[in-house]
Amino acid sequence: MNMLYMVCGLLVALGVLVTFHEFGHFWVARRCGVKVLRFSVGFGTPLVRWHDRHGTEFVVAAIPLGGYVKMLDERETDAHIATEDLPFAFNRKPVLQRIAIVSAGPIANFLLAIFFFWVLAMMGSQQVRPVIGAVEPQSLAAQAGLAAGQEIVAVDGERTTGWSNIGLQLVRRLGESGQIAVQVIEPGSTSETTHTVQLQDWLKGADEPDPISSLGIRPWRPAIEPIIATLDPDGPGQAAGLKVGDRLLTLDGVALDEWQQLIDGVRPRAGQRVMLVVQRDGHPVELPITLAAKGNDKAQAGYLGAGPQVGEWPADMLREVSFGPLESVSEALKRTWTMSLLTLDSLKKMLFGELSVKNLSGPITIAKVAGASAQSGVGDFLNFLAYLSISLGVLNLLPIPVLDGGHLLFYLIEWVRGRPVSERVQGWGMQIGISLVVGVMLLALVNDLSRF
Numbered sequence: 001m002n003m004l005y006m007v008c009g010l011l012v013a014l015g016v017l018v019t020f021h022e023f024g025h026f027w028v029a030r031r032c033g034v035k036v037l038r039f040s041v042g043f044g045t046p047l048v049r050w051h052d053r054h055g056t057e058f059v060v061a062a063i064p065l066g067g068y069v070k071m072l073d074e075r076e077t078d079a080h081i082a083t084e085d086l087p088f089a090f091n092r093k094p095v096l097q098r099i100a101i102v103s104a105g106p107i108a109n110f111l112l113a114i115f116f117f118w119v120l121a122m123m124g125s126q127q128v129r130p131v132i133g134a135v136e137p138q139s140l141a142a143q144a145g146l147a148a149g150q151e152i153v154a155v156d157g158e159r160t161t162g163w164s165n166i167g168l169q170l171v172r173r174l175g176e177s178g179q180i181a182v183q184v185i186e187p188g189s190t191s192e193t194t195h196t197v198q199l200q201d202w203l204k205g206a207d208e209p210d211p212i213s214s215l216g217i218r219p220w221r222p223a224i225e226p227i228i229a230t231l232d233p234d235g236p237g238q239a240a241g242l243k244v245g246d247r248l249l250t251l252d253g254v255a256l257d258e259w260q261q262l263i264d265g266v267r268p269r270a271g272q273r274v275m276l277v278v279q280r281d282g283h284p285v286e287l288p289i290t291l292a293a294k295g296n297d298k299a300q301a302g303y304l305g306a307g308p309q310v311g312e313w314p315a316d317m318l319r320e321v322s323f324g325p326l327e328s329v330s331e332a333l334k335r336t337w338t339m340s341l342l343t344l345d346s347l348k349k350m351l352f353g354e355l356s357v358k359n360l361s362g363p364i365t366i367a368k369v370a371g372a373s374a375q376s377g378v379g380d381f382l383n384f385l386a387y388l389s390i391s392l393g394v395l396n397l398l399p400i401p402v403l404d405g406g407h408l409l410f411y412l413i414e415w416v417r418g419r420p421v422s423e424r425v426q427g428w429g430m431q432i433g434i435s436l437v438v439g440v441m442l443l444a445l446v447n448d449l450s451r452f
Contacts, residue, residue, distance in 0.1 A: 009370030009381070010363070011064055015041065017109065017389050018067040021396070024108025025069045025101060030054075032097040035072040035088035042067060065363070071101075075423075095415045102407045109393030110336060116386035117332035123379055124322025127162030128313065131220040132184075139216020144197040146217065149187035156181055161321050163212070163219055170211035172342055175204040175354025207358045222311040224259040228278075235305015240289040242306060246278040259308045266291060270300040339387060343394045362444030401426070401433030 019041050026039050036054070040046075042061030049059045071090040074081060086092060090101070130152040135141045152160055155169035173180055180197040203209040212219065226248035231238045248256045251265040252274050266274075270293035278285050291302040323331050349355035361369075366388070373384040397405040406429060414420045 003371075005374050006367045006371030009374035010367040012374075013366070013370045013385055013388060014064050014066075016385060017112070017392055018042075018064075020108050020112045020389075021105045021392060022067045022069050024104035024106075028101045028104035029069065029071055029090070032093055032101060033088060034090050034093060034101065035085060036069060037072060038068075038070040040068050040070070095411050099408060099411045099415070102404050102411065103397075105404055106393040106396045109389045109396070110340070113336045113339070113386040113389040113393070114332045116382045116389070117335045118328045120379060120382055120386070121323040121328035121331040122325060124320055125379065126318055127164070127321050128219070129317050129319060130160055130163050130166055131317065132217055133220035134218040136216035136218070140197050140199075140214075141216040144182065144195040146182065146184065146195050146197075148220075150184040152182060152184050153192060154181075154183035161319070167212055168338070168342070170215070171209075172345060173199065173202060174206075174209055174211065174346075175202065175349050177201055201354075204354055205356045207356050209355075209359075220317070221260070222313055222317075224308045224311045226256045226259050226262055227308060228306045229309040230307035232305030235303065236289055236292045237304045237306040240276075240287050241285075242276075242278070242287060242289075243280065246280050246285075249277045249279055249284060251276055262304070266302040266304050269302040270294070272302065336386075336390060339390045340394055343391055347394075347398075357443060358447050358450075360440070360444045360447055362441065362448040364445070364448035400436055401429030402437055403433065406430075406433050 022039060022041065026036055029036055036056045038057045038059060040059040040061055042059075042064045043066055044061050044063040046059045046061050049057060051057050070076075072081065072085060072088055073090045074086075075091055081089065090098065093101075132141075132146060132148050132150050132152065134148050135146055152166055154160060155166055156173075158165070158169050160166050160169070170180070177200050180199060182195045182197060183192050184195060185192055197215060203211070203214055206214075228237075228242060228244055228246045228248070231242060231244060248262055250256060251262060254261075254265060256262055256265075269291055271291060273288060273290045276287045276289055278287060289304070291304060293300045294303045346355055346359070350357050350360065369384060370381075373380040396403050397408070399405045399409040401407075401410070410421045410426060410429070
């Protein structure tokens with residue numbers, strides 16, 4: 001079932017985003033009087049094809065990993081173009097029209113993201129109040145004076161509604177030095193105080209950064225009884241004899257009063273042998289267990305393969321966040337702008353080594369996230385589509401020949417100089433661009449396989 005969600009989620013995501021991107025090019029090209037020969041969603045063997053009254057061929061192809069709009073262009077055909085068709089060739093159009101056509105694809109992706117965020121803002125969401133449950137001793141948060149019971153209301157001046165907002169604000173500071181201003185409300189108070197967290201190359205080069213926990217902050221969660229409700233059939237717990245309904249008593253002699261204590265005890269012991277005592281049918285049972293290891297070599301965590309019955313959240317710890325139709329427009333624009341800047345900033349940090357390139361994801365990770373978000377519901381899937389659409393728009397605007405941004409760069413130079421960049425220079429640029437794009441794709445695929 002998970003695989004089905006992954007495949008369907010990926011196909012829907014790519015189908016929607018690619019179609020909308022290429023439709024941007026197509027729509028503006030038509031408005032500029034360019035003859036469009038083919039509009040293809042996917043590559044390879046055509047599965048479905050038809051023609052409209054303008055002679056454009058529409059194609060749905062077998063490999064759904066992209067698409068393209070083919071326009072009449074003297075530079076891209078060896079066949080003779082009829083004299084009456086020359087005014088409709090892309091290369092014959094004024095440079096500003098060519099700039100508009102090329103930029104229309106990425107702009108379409110940003111507009112699509114704005115639309116999705118607008119719908120999400122009106123749908124609303126239930127969020128957990130960002131109350132600190134615990135602070136690790138000697139951590140960055142502890143040094144800043146943050147403590148359990150405080151509710152975080154702003155990070156670096158940006159108001160927060162839940163932990164997702166806080167995580168987003170912290171992600172923007174990865175790899176940096178300086179200060180993070182955290183505004184909190186003390187327990188039993190309505191006044192706000194500001195605490196300053198000092199950073200020094202914070203999580204620079206980390207493979208899988210977890211900003212909130214790396215500050216030493218543990219979000220408040222309802223206490224969960226240490227009773228096993230689920231077991232991984234391939235996990236070490238099942239193999240050692242754990243059963244659903246077992247109440248955990250001790251781990252290596254340390255009493256377990258709630259599930260979080262088990263997590264804290266297991267996490268640092270990847271591959272180690274531990275003694276777990278459980279209560280079963282009113283009697284204590286000792287179970288020696290060799291924990292498995294999850295994660296990469298630098299960040300391995302112990303794995304037991306057991307899960308608890310999730311507790312219910314108190315009503316006062318939840319809040320509904322939604323906006324009206326007009327407010328949602330402002331919220332959608334803000335979120336699109338924020339995510340666009342974050343994407344650009346992350347690319348810059350990868351380039352300068354402040355963020356590990358292992359955070360780069362390829363088609364396998366995208367498929368997994370697409371499947372998980374599709375299973376979670378319409379809201380999560382729309383959110384995923386919006387983020388992916390922004391990434392597609394930003395990446396296509398990078399000034400790399402072979403991408404839309406590379407073509408824009410050549411046309412902007414032509415606009416300033418008054419004459420086109422030589423075909424020889426454009427050819428060199430295309431070769432470099434193809435090498436860069438293929439290299440990044442291979443790196444992303446290697447990262448995917450290592451995670452898998």
